[in-house]
Amino acid sequence: MDSIKPCVFIIDVDGVMTTGHFLYTAEGKVMKIFGPDDNDGLSLLKRDIEIRFITGDKKGFPITKKRIVDDMNFPLDVVSTIRRVDWIRGRYPLEKVIYMGDGIFDHYVMREVCYSIAPANADKLAKQHAHYVTERSGGDRAVAEACLHIMAKFFTPFNPSELPSAHGKLSGEWAV
Amino acid sequence: MDSIKPCVFIIDVDGVMTTGHFLYTAEGKVMKIFGPDDNDGLSLLKRDIEIRFITGDKKGFPITKKRIVDDMNFPLDVVSTIRRVDWIRGRYPLEKVIYMGDGIFDHYVMREVCYSIAPANADKLAKQHAHYVTERSGGDRAVAEACLHIMAKFFTPFNPSELPSAHGKLSGEWAV
Amino acid sequence: MDSIKPCVFIIDVDGVMTTGHFLYTAEGKVMKIFGPDDNDGLSLLKRDIEIRFITGDKKGFPITKKRIVDDMNFPLDVVSTIRRVDWIRGRYPLEKVIYMGDGIFDHYVMREVCYSIAPANADKLAKQHAHYVTERSGGDRAVAEACLHIMAKFFTPFNPSELPSAHGKLSGEWAV
């Protein structure tokens, strides 16, 4: 466990919480593909650290908002990748920020924050700049894996023998 | 063939019968991705053992119900992963239960039942706790493979030379 | 090139022309995923041999028909996998039939016909019984590859230096 305690986990949505795909009909960008376990992993980690999402996708924002805000109850802001460092600096000390992203410009953010994570299917530059690359891809448990990794590295490791409900209210995908 | 005869095969739906993906529009979780052969594999196994499904996904329940109950004619219950052991114990002797699951909390169930199976793409903990990990992934024949595995291990192995209709009515995906 | 000249290429649809996935909404099986190059490969092969499709999927038949019959102009019949051998025998000499399938019961057909092909992602039994397993999967050029393989093995190999239009009307995906 490290001595530095990060205070926020900021997560890019497309390609991290999703497979990165945009499903188009003749009407436009209508669908995105989210995956299993990420919401449950976040429900474990949120006892330890603030969690919020940012997205650069304005056209797909209603889809992203439906999943992240309405169904998962996390805050979500629209921030262009190339303006993210300034946006984050205005809200948090950069040395206490964990960032997870996958895209061609996400390394601009990764090199400024305290700790950065990329999913297995991320852009090459993003993976080169990340402190940790998950074994799983976006939309295939990458965020769940990142959550357990953050718990083990900065807080208390997840104990697989203990039912999560023992720790308080669980509010993930399958919460009661 | 083992001497213990399990009496029920309980199958988690998302990530096992599906790819684990949730397809979202701005209206919410609207689509799931099921795969080939699973319904046919189950139609072979159901001569030997009771088969039922459980899901923790309340928002996606109408999609799951359409496939599992309406189109495949199997029973389906909504049970949160972290309450599954109690739910199962109230209905079956745990030492006669086979469970198949893929998620971050499914090992809580796996360690209590007689025999457990995880698909190839399951969470790491689920795969570590499973007695058998299929070569195929969820939504890509994992359940069909599990069915043939259960037949070979606990009942009579599937005989590829004999037409399944010879054994009685077949009611899988392609049934007449 | 072999001396036997097959007279028909019979192709199973789901998992061969598609990825095998069934996309479900709360309304049921609404979508299937077809792939690139297959229609173009078939447009080359159809000069040499009759081509037709069979499917066991009654609930998804309108989707399959739209792609195979309306958009690609090939004949399509609904025939349960376990009745396919009889159905084929009533129409063609089995020793002149090439069959391509991917499913758990397709080996019943494969062992009776002259030549059989399975896509890379097929069921294990189907691949064990196939004379040829394509490198590509269903919905990812498996049928296009099978077409070039059949041309090379039984007819005249595709000549990559010659524009296909030189041979007559092309009617594939991208036909003019």
Place this chain on the structure above:
Amino acid sequence: MDSIKPCVFIIDVDGVMTTGHFLYTAEGKVMKIFGPDDNDGLSLLKRDIEIRFITGDKKGFPITKKRIVDDMNFPLDVVSTIRRVDWIRGRYPLEKVIYMGDGIFDHYVMREVCYSIAPANADKLAKQHAHYVTERSGGDRAVAEACLHIMAKFFTPFNPSELPSAHGKLSGEWAV
């Protein structure tokens, strides 16, 4: 850096900008799957070279047009693969054309132009004829990778340390 300066980058859409899949309902070809970073990679490259798209897919044209023309602001023409060389020759000197394609007939174009690129998941012939095969597949950053490759080979390599906005207006997926 080579001495030859190409003047246009012509990109096939299906299987290059998309996964190659056609999602069908009973109404027909209704959806295609686009991917991350490609629009951003193109926004970097377009300072150096003209960029345009061609497609052979008439039935899926409204979907393609929505993404390429309406959302990404690039020109798009319908040109059958087997007529593409003539179409290109009528507009550009072939020795100054870079072409990216993935299909069974794309090698007819590739062998005539100055430089050709195929995505990792392309047809075997296309990959054999391409000067460069991307590590990533269509709909999974293949075009973004191609853009950085073209910049490095023919123009000025992308400098990961410099914010792209420093070079002028950025108009990719996540542009402000």
